[in-house]
Amino acid sequence: MSKVAVVGAGSWGIATSVLLTSNGHEVILWEFDEKEARKLNSLREHPTKLPGVKIPAEVKITSNLREALEGKELLAMPLPSHTVREVAKKLSPLLNGDPIILSLSKGLEVKSLKRMSEVITEELPEKCHRNIAVLSGPSHAEEVARRLPTTITVASDNEAVAEKVQGIFMNDYFRVYTHDDVVGVELAGSLKNVIALAAGICDGLGFGDNTKGAILARGLAEIARLGVKLGADYRTFSGLAGMGDLVTTAMSRYSRNRHLGEEIGRGKSLDRVLSEMTMVAEGVKTTQSAHALARKHRVEMPITEQVYLMLFEGKNPKLAAEELMMREPKSEMWI
Numbered sequence: 549m550s551k552v553a554v555v556g557a558g559s560w561g562i563a564t565s566v567l568l569t570s571n572g573h574e575v576i577l578w579e580f581d582e583k584e585a586r587k588l589n590s591l592r593e594h595p596t597k598l599p600g601v602k603i604p605a606e607v608k609i610t611s612n613l614r615e616a617l618e619g620k621e622l623l624a625m626p627l628p629s630h631t632v633r634e635v636a637k638k639l640s641p642l643l644n645g646d647p648i649i650l651s652l653s654k655g656l657e658v659k660s661l662k663r664m665s666e667v668i669t670e671e672l673p674e675k676c677h678r679n680i681a682v683l684s685g686p687s688h689a690e691e692v693a694r695r696l697p698t699t700i701t702v703a704s705d706n707e708a709v710a711e712k713v714q715g716i717f718m719n720d721y722f723r724v725y726t727h728d729d730v731v732g733v734e735l736a737g738s739l740k741n742v743i744a745l746a747a748g749i750c751d752g753l754g755f756g757d758n759t760k761g762a763i764l765a766r767g768l769a770e771i772a773r774l775g776v777k778l779g780a781d782y783r784t785f786s787g788l789a790g791m792g793d794l795v796t797t798a799m800s801r802y803s804r805n806r807h808l809g810e811e812i813g814r815g816k817s818l819d820r821v822l823s824e825m826t827m828v829a830e831g832v833k834t835t836q837s838a839h840a841l842a843r844k845h846r847v848e849m850p851i852t853e854q855v856y857l858m859l860f861e862g863k864n865p866k867l868a869a870e871e872l873m874m875r876e877p878k879s880e881m882w883i
Contacts, residue, residue: 549573550716553620555635557588557609559597559827560626560652563689568624569604570695571719576608578616580635585611596826601693614642622648622716624683625668628828629655629738632664636671643673648709650702651682654737654793655830656837661844663734678706681713682730684737685788686796688803692722699723701788703733725788732784735775739852740794741831742838743767745809746851747798749858749865752813763851764798770849772883774838777845782883805831809855818859835859850875 550573554565557579565577579585588594592603603609610616617623617639627635632653649672653664660667665680672680685700692698702717702724704710710726718724727733746767750759772785784790797803808829811821818832839856842849854872857863 550621551619552576552622552624552716553578553616554624554626555613555616555639556625556627556631557584557594558626558628559594559689561624562594562598562601562603563693564624564626564652565603565607566601566693567717567719567722569606571716573716575606576610576616576620577603578613579609579611580613582611585609598689598693601690613638617642617644617647619645620647621645622650622713624650624652626652629653629657629664629830630833633657633667633671636668640672643676646675646679648679648681648712649676650713651680651734652684654684654741655834656738656841658833658836661837661841663731663738665730665734679709680704681706681709682734682737683713683717683724684733684793686792688796688800690802695721697721697723699725699788699792701725701727701733703727703730703789705730727784727787727789729781729784731778732775732780732782733789735778735780736771736785736787736790737793738830738834739771739774739838740767740790740797741805741829742835742852742855743771743794744797744803744805745812745829745831745835745859746855748803748806748809748811749813749855750809750869751806752810752815753865753869755869760798764794767851768794769882770847770851771838774841774845774847774849776883777847778841804829808832812858813865815865817862832859 552575554561554577568575589609651664681704683702702710702713714724838852854868
């Protein structure tokens with residue numbers, strides 16, 4: 549049995565708590581808002597983020613971060629990417645012992661363009677740096693919480709850390725593979741959200757399976773191009789963190805990014821769609837980051853470019869589709 553703190557009580561935090569409790573671990577779930585923590589303790593479920601999923605009685609829920617961290621072997625951080633630095637700063641002076649720090653966030657920091665493990669490394673003491681890992685892959689919280697078969701990847705520069713996380717998480721409905729390409733796993737998990745937005749836009753425009761298949765294939769190619777430029781192994785993008793997560797996010801009814809894209813394709817503005825959503829769609833901020841990285845490193849990313857223009861400059865989705873189709877003829881290269 550391991551002692552685990554789940555730092556963040558959103559849908560993925562709750563699903564992680566349910567999973568680890570079913571594996572026999574001692575779990576404490578941290579919610580930053582004291583009022584919300586009391587509500588979760590009373591209801592033992594989140595009626596909007598993960599309705600119908602009961603938080604086991606064994607899971608202690610607290611808004612006291614010091615209490616949550618005390619004596620823990622693993623700190624799991626299922627947080628929206630824009631909150632990771634702030635939470636890591638709060639963690640830093642409270643850390644004791646030598647816990648594993650596990651990022652479950654799929655996004656990039658907009659201002660710095662950094663991956664979440666880089667952000668965490670900057671904010672935590674040096675003694676923690678060799679204990680950082682990332683968990684990514686096709687894993688909707690709704691399905692994990694309901695014990696539907698799921699397979700995912702944990703990546704770390706420290707093989708022993710990856711294997712430890714694998715042992716803590718793995719069971720008969722949640723399979724975990726280890727990986728050493730932290731850069732690739734994080735970038736694949738983040739950038740695929742941009743392509744999922746594009747897939748949703750196709751749905752909103754009423755396009756068919758042919759279109760979506762092309763978006764997924766060519767989208768995967770362009771995010772792999774950027775990944776390789778940033779130091780990733782191109783093969784990672786054909787695995788669970790890349791193709792696996794992309795297909796899931798682009799096709800699923802649970803996908804916030806696909807849904808947001810669909811609404812954009814139907815003609816709604818980004819501001820209107822965001823005002824109607826109750827949870828974070830990471831792809832919006834990641835589109836900004838991906839667009840900036842592509843320009844900085846001179847990587848051709850035509851789908852990402854058009855998604856950026858539709859989201860932030862109000863470009864007509866039909867015109868964007870036409871421009872993609874009418875680009876100059878080329879030979880197909882995967883990356």
